[in-house]
Amino acid sequence: MRDISMQRVNETRERILDIIKSPTLTHEQKVASLANAADSLLEVLDLPEGLDELMNVPEDKKCICDLNEGHAPLRPRYIIPDYAKFIKEGSRFLQLMPPADLYEALNSLLIFYKHVPSVTNFPVYLGQLDMLLEPFIQNVDDATAKKLLRGFLVHVDRTILDSFSHANIGPMPTRTGRLLLEVEAELMQAVPNLTLKYEEGVTDDDFAIQAVKTALRSAKPSFANHRMFRQELGENYVIASCYNGLPLGGGSYTLCRLILGNIAKRASGIEDFKTNQLPYVMDIMARYMDARIRFEVEESGFFENNFLAKEGFISRNRFTAMFGLVGLAECVNILLEKEGRPGRFGHDEYATELGESIIRQIYEFNEKHHNPYCEITGGHFLLHAQVGISEDKNISPGTRIPIGEEPDEMIDHLMVINHFHKYFPSGTGDIFPMDITVHQNPEYVLDIVKGSFRKELRYLSFYEKNSDVIRITGYLVKRSEIEKLKSGQNVLHDTTALGMGAAQNGKVLDRKVR
Amino acid sequence: MVVTVNKIIPFSTVDGPGNRTAIFLQGCNMNCLYCHNPETRSKCVHCGTCVSSCPTGALSFEGQKVVYNSTKCIHCDRCINVCPHDSSPKTLDMTPEQVWQKVENQIPFIRGITVSGGECTLYPEFLTELFTLAQAHGLSTLIDSNGTLDFEQYPDLLAVTDGVMLDIKAGNSEEHKRVTGWDNSLVLKNARFLASKAKLYEVRTVVSPDLFDAEQTIIQTGDMLSGFLSLRPIRYKLISYRPMGVRQQYKDTLKIPAREQMEYYARLLAAKGFKDIIII
Numbered sequence: 001m002r003d004i005s006m007q008r009v010n011e012t013r014e015r016i017l018d019i020i021k022s023p024t025l026t027h028e029q030k031v032a033s034l035a036n037a038a039d040s041l042l043e044v045l046d047l048p049e050g051l052d053e054l055m056n057v058p059e060d061k062k063c064i065c066d067l068n069e070g071h072a073p074l075r076p077r078y079i080i081p082d083y084a085k086f087i088k089e090g091s092r093f094l095q096l097m098p099p100a101d102l103y104e105a106l107n108s109l110l111i112f113y114k115h116v117p118s119v120t121n122f123p124v125y126l127g128q129l130d131m132l133l134e135p136f137i138q139n140v141d142d143a144t145a146k147k148l149l150r151g152f153l154v155h156v157d158r159t160i161l162d163s164f165s166h167a168n169i170g171p172m173p174t175r176t177g178r179l180l181l182e183v184e185a186e187l188m189q190a191v192p193n194l195t196l197k198y199e200e201g202v203t204d205d206d207f208a209i210q211a212v213k214t215a216l217r218s219a220k221p222s223f224a225n226h227r228m229f230r231q232e233l234g235e236n237y238v239i240a241s242c243y244n245g246l247p248l249g250g251g252s253y254t255l256c257r258l259i260l261g262n263i264a265k266r267a268s269g270i271e272d273f274k275t276n277q278l279p280y281v282m283d284i285m286a287r288y289m290d291a292r293i294r295f296e297v298e299e300s301g302f303f304e305n306n307f308l309a310k311e312g313f314i315s316r317n318r319f320t321a322m323f324g325l326v327g328l329a330e331c332v333n334i335l336l337e338k339e340g341r342p343g344r345f346g347h348d349e350y351a352t353e354l355g356e357s358i359i360r361q362i363y364e365f366n367e368k369h370h371n372p373y374c375e376i377t378g379g380h381f382l383l384h385a386q387v388g389i390s391e392d393k394n395i396s397p398g399t400r401i402p403i404g405e406e407p408d409e410m411i412d413h414l415m416v417i418n419h420f421h422k423y424f425p426s427g428t429g430d431i432f433p434m435d436i437t438v439h440q441n442p443e444y445v446l447d448i449v450k451g452s453f454r455k456e457l458r459y460l461s462f463y464e465k466n467s468d469v470i471r472i473t474g475y476l477v478k479r480s481e482i483e484k485l486k487s488g489q490n491v492l493h494d495t496t497a498l499g500m501g502a503a504q505n506g507k508v509l510d511r512k513v514r
Numbered sequence: 515m516v517v518t519v520n521k522i523i524p525f526s527t528v529d530g531p532g533n534r535t536a537i538f539l540q541g542c543n544m545n546c547l548y549c550h551n552p553e554t555r556s557k558c559v560h561c562g563t564c565v566s567s568c569p570t571g572a573l574s575f576e577g578q579k580v581v582y583n584s585t586k587c588i589h590c591d592r593c594i595n596v597c598p599h600d601s602s603p604k605t606l607d608m609t610p611e612q613v614w615q616k617v618e619n620q621i622p623f624i625r626g627i628t629v630s631g632g633e634c635t636l637y638p639e640f641l642t643e644l645f646t647l648a649q650a651h652g653l654s655t656l657i658d659s660n661g662t663l664d665f666e667q668y669p670d671l672l673a674v675t676d677g678v679m680l681d682i683k684a685g686n687s688e689e690h691k692r693v694t695g696w697d698n699s700l701v702l703k704n705a706r707f708l709a710s711k712a713k714l715y716e717v718r719t720v721v722s723p724d725l726f727d728a729e730q731t732i733i734q735t736g737d738m739l740s741g742f743l744s745l746r747p748i749r750y751k752l753i754s755y756r757p758m759g760v761r762q763q764y765k766d767t768l769k770i771p772a773r774e775q776m777e778y779y780a781r782l783l784a785a786k787g788f789k790d791i792i793i794i
Contacts, residue, residue, distance in 0.1 A: 411524045411620050437527045440792055443625075447533035448525070451623030514525070 083127035093307035130177035173207035219463035242474020250318025261330030324386035346401035385428035387473035390501025421458035429459035555600035564593035610643035626654030635663035645674035661701035677715030685731035709742035722755035
């Protein structure tokens with residue numbers, strides 16, 4: 001381990017004291033922050049040369065961001081346990097037999113969730129709940145089932161204090177799926193995040209309409225293009241955290257992101273950006289990710305010692321990594337300016353073409369980069385359109401059109417973003433607040449989903465413009481909780497603070513209503 | 515053949531089931547007191563009143579004609595508000611093929627098209643041609659009408675029309691004349707005829723207290739149509755009068771109904787077997 005300066009130690013000690021004394025952090029949030037502070041003192045990763053001047057610099061120059069994963073990763077960033085195996089076999093470590101009825105199944109899941117780590121210490125995946133619970137619900141009447149599911153979901157919302165926690169349903173309609181949607185529409189909670197895997201012809205319209213109605217009340221579920229995901233990742237994929245497509249029984253070691261706008265600032269023009277600046281930064285980020293993965297696999301001991309791996313709920317060889325990016329819009333606009341060309345991202349055919357050529361270049365780079373521990377995805381990282389963090393200023397999520405610059409007509413908006421979704425199997429998505437008239441015509445939203453998925457869009461989210469629960473970027477927050485936090489009160493979910501930051505810096509409350 | 519198009523809304527939530535492209539044609543033969551888009555009533559006479567009112571220079575004269583530049587327009591609607599002729603300078607003359615090209619962009623995101631107005635049935639040949647194109651591409655076709663075209667005389671149009679959304683603005687003929695300037699016998703005939711052919715998708719009545727006897731209108735319409743519900747469900751949309759867009763000279767005299775009153779009318783219809791009743 002490399003030494004660090006006493007000045008850095010003392011700065012960290014100051015930060016630790018600030019965390020301890022914070023009036024707004026809850027106890028759990030303090031403990032998590034303290035762990036991060038301790039981790040920040042370590043220097044064990046074999047860092048590529050040049051990383052420091054791309055990552056540890058002021059935010060307007062930062063080209064690579066590791067999303068606070070820490071200096072010595074003790075677990076993969078995103079872990080996707082095979083809950084079906086747990087339900088079938090129980091767990092020796094947790095001393096749980098396979099559940100025999102709905103009461104036991106829900107209780108067992110709630111126990112299991114508390115032992116699934118992640119970058120936030122909360123599970124980012126809660127299982128394909130409809131399929132997991134369907135066998136147990138057969139002999140339970142609707143009222144009892146709903147009461148139990150309500151209790152389960154309230155427990156999740158109040159103990160998994162982070163809305164990157166994601167459950168899945170679909171594509172087939174099930175009784176459990178319907179009851180879950182009914183309960184979610186009533187509860188209007190931020191946690192869990194929820195995705196309906198949707199495929200036209202497989203998911204019936206009735207079930208999909210119920211999902212739309214639920215989304216208009218509670219900002220979930222989102223709609224995932226099941227046909228695309230299963231063709232790329234196989235049937236055993238899940239949607240976790242924000243909207244990340246990942247292999248079941250595995251997950252993602254790490255997620256780092258390119259800040260494309262700041263890379264564009266380094267370039268003299270499009271040619272320099274594509275031949276020099278972008279390849280240089282991509283290469284360093286990929287090697288940084290390699291170093292993080294090597295530490296996790298070869299040194300952290302996680303895969304040898306954690307019960308999830310030992311009992312086969314996850315397998316090391318089903319993990320991959322996510323090569324993220326943000327700020328395509330700013331990148332394209334900066335390059336157009338440098339070239340003296342008119343037009344802006346989202347409104348100009350040339351801008352869209354330039355954007356797509358940049359994403360294709362990043363995609364092709366990843367197809368060539370090889371990591372020995374990403375066997376499940378052919379030895380390659382998966383591209384990820386990252387949704388941004390609360391500190392981001394003038395950085396649009398992934399490939400999104402900046403808020404405030406959306407095309408007047410939704411059709412024009414969709415026909416820009418459909419150039420990009422196909423490159424991101426580990427996640428991308430766009431969000432649309434809807435006018436209140438849509439309550440009378442939920443088929444409107446379903447028609448848009450159907451058309452979008454035929455046009456190779458991957459993932460769409462909707463909420464009604466006046467809803468209390470809203471989708472910030474990839475996660476859910478209640479506006480009423482943001483107001484509490486603003487007035488200096490403690491709030492349960494750590495994501496509320498992120499939402500408040502995103503509302504201030506990312507203008508998420510000003511999205512164009514459709 | 516060319517018609518004047520007021521506007522095309524690519525994705526509409528409120529002009530029939532699902533996502534539809536809505537096409538608004540210019541010109542109307544009725545003069546409803548509560549008309550909330552009076553700028554669709556008449557054709558532009560190129561008087562130029564709007565040209566000087568435009569804050570962004572989107573309107574200008576070319577020879578004797580007012581010309582509209584959409585890229586300069588900020589959609590402030592000042593031109594519409596100052597127009598002394600219930601018209602708009604932003605209309606376009608288009609053939610069915612030209613309109614179809616604008617519709618085609620929205621495939622596969624839409625399930626159909628709806629043509630409204632103005633009064634779109636003033637142009638039955640246009641509708642027949644546009645709907646033939648739409649149906650050939652798998653889109654459903656709806657007409658939004660005040661019921662002044664005798665549909666029975668237009669079998670070709672009906673053959674390519676999936677449904678009609680029909681206004682019944684008053685049940686009593688004298689009251690209908692007061693609200694719209696027209697007798698309602700053809701409107702009622704159309705309602706019965708379209709319902710009997712399973713082409714009546716929706717009936718709507720705008721309610722404004724003391725303007726006409728809404729209760730009698732709703733009971734009469736309900737009785738007239740309930741026998742046809744087994745052929746095809748008919749949606750009844752009860753619309754509360756709102757002053758948005760209404761001409762100043764009528765705005766002050768028209769009243770907004772109470773929610774409870776609208777819910778009472780909905781119950782009357784439910785008792786007659788209507789299943790799909792919407793209050794807006």
